[in-house]
Amino acid sequence: MVIIKGDSEIEAMRASGHVAGIIRDAVADKVTAGITTKELADYAGELIVQHGARSAFLGYRGFPGRICVSVNNEVVHGIPGGYRIKTGDIVSLDIGVALDGFIGDTATTVMVEVTDLEVVRLVDCTKQALFEGIESACVDGRLSDISHAIESFAVKSGFNVVRNFVGHGIGRSLHEDPQVPNFGRPGRGMKLRHGMTLAIEPMVNFGCGDVEVQSDGWTVLTKDRKLSAHFEHTILIADGGVEILTL
Ligand code: MG
Numbered sequence: 001m002v003i004i005k006g007d008s009e010i011e012a013m014r015a016s017g018h019v020a021g022i023i024r025d026a027v028a029d030k031v032t033a034g035i036t037t038k039e040l041a042d043y044a045g046e047l048i049v050q051h052g053a054r055s056a057f058l059g060y061r062g063f064p065g066r067i068c069v070s071v072n073n074e075v076v077h078g079i080p081g082g083y084r085i086k087t088g089d090i091v092s093l094d095i096g097v098a099l100d101g102f103i104g105d106t107a108t109t110v111m112v113e114v115t116d117l118e119v120v121r122l123v124d125c126t127k128q129a130l131f132e133g134i135e136s137a138c139v140d141g142r143l144s145d146i147s148h149a150i151e152s153f154a155v156k157s158g159f160n161v162v163r164n165f166v167g168h169g170i171g172r173s174l175h176e177d178p179q180v181p182n183f184g185r186p187g188r189g190m191k192l193r194h195g196m197t198l199a200i201e202p203m204v205n206f207g208c209g210d211v212e213v214q215s216d217g218w219t220v221l222t223k224d225r226k227l228s229a230h231f232e233h234t235i236l237i238a239d240g241g242v243e244i245l246t247l
Pocket residue numbers: 105167168199201232
């Protein structure tokens with residue numbers, strides 16, 4: 001069941017989204033060769049507390065980290081640990097915070113002195129695919145218009161989207177209905193309505209879109225071990241136009 005947010009809930013979603021965006025950008029600025037993924041998560045944890053929020057990921061279905069840090073061929077759900085970031089890495093940060101009972105969810109992929117232009121193109125394409133999806137959303141539009149815009153942009157760019165993990169409704173819970181796939185034909189699925197809040201999150205792979213879960217039970221890897229990038233915003237579908245809550 002899709003939970004439509006009223007005015008006060010929308011205000012609360014704006015607030016949590018704002019904090020999630022601030023923390024995403026601050027942690028992204030910390031990503032540099034030599035830092036461990038655990039140190040990034042510790043820093044995120046401090047900022048989350050400073051903002052009076054809490055991690056929406058820690059403990060979620062048993063997830064052991066306060067943020068997800070997924071490096072190179074890791075797609076999503078990487079557990080922060082001892083890995084030390086190296087020059088040339090791409091580092092996906094997924095930040096979910098709960099503030100006053102509402103959740104903001106956002107992700108970015110940071111390039112660490114990347115010189116391979118094809119890798120730059122993958123990351124740029126994934127970011128643009130997110131915005132293509134967001135721009136295709138409007139009141140009375142259809143859910144799969146978002147999915148189609150994302151997939152077609154990624155495929156046109158020569159890459160592939162991940163199909164096993166999808167965007168989602170979001171609110172008091174991290175994952176609400178509906179699911180928002182990053183693929184599909186346009187003009188299908190439910191009509192978008194004022195007050196829907198969605199986390200749109202393309203995961204785009206350099207090679208094939210297939211993925212597998214590592215033995216830690218969480219980290220999602222590309223099956224062909226080629227690179228993957230991930231960008232995410234929480235958005236509000238509104239009569240006045242789509243609002244990005246995690247800018
Ligand atoms: Mg999400």
